[in-house]
Amino acid sequence: GESVGLHLPTLSVQEGDNSIINCAYSNSASDYFIWYKQESGKGPQFIIDIRSNMDKRQGQRVTVLLNKTVKHLSLQIAATQPGDSAVYFCAEKDNAGGTSYGKLTFGQGTILTVHP
């Protein structure tokens, strides 16, 4: 029914805390990764990306960490604000195979709730 698939991982934090959202990806050949933020009724919004030749990349208040050994990606949000409340998705892309230049494969998503 409709309740299936709504059981996303959730993270609740207080305003001002740091948040860490985790993602396990499946394809060891994936070499490009993106984090998206999706608010209710809107499309995914690009936050930050990272290539597989890097293990860390920083943006404004956000940091992405990549551990290729264990196929793990994380998004760190510093000084989390109520406006950061949303569903966060990681996405991976495999450029090496040569057969799928376009496809992003999305993870399950994590619901982040920031309490004032």
Place this chain on the structure above:
Amino acid sequence: DTGVSQDPRHKITKRGQNVTFRCDPISEHNRLYWYRQTLGQGPEFLTYFQNEAQLEKSRLLSDRFSAERPKGSFSTLEIQRTEQGDSAMYLCASSLTGSNQPQHFGDGTRLSIL
């Protein structure tokens, strides 16, 4: 705002009807993508275009689905003989050419089949 634009935002139709959605990408982007998203799930890839050429189609894209990008600018996604299982959010994204270019999404068209 020069982001990805999708029309309509919402579509309600009866089972068996045909529907068509439009996507206008970011103007300098020559790659355009269609995804489908159901409640509580991440987007699932359907198809993508490099300019006017449709280069990849997912197995999710049954023969009732067709996408076009005739002039390499806007794109349309048509679903024929809609079924209840087609109810979803249909998302369009665009990007520059290149293997590591981020895809930027529109706000989608929500399709409800009665």
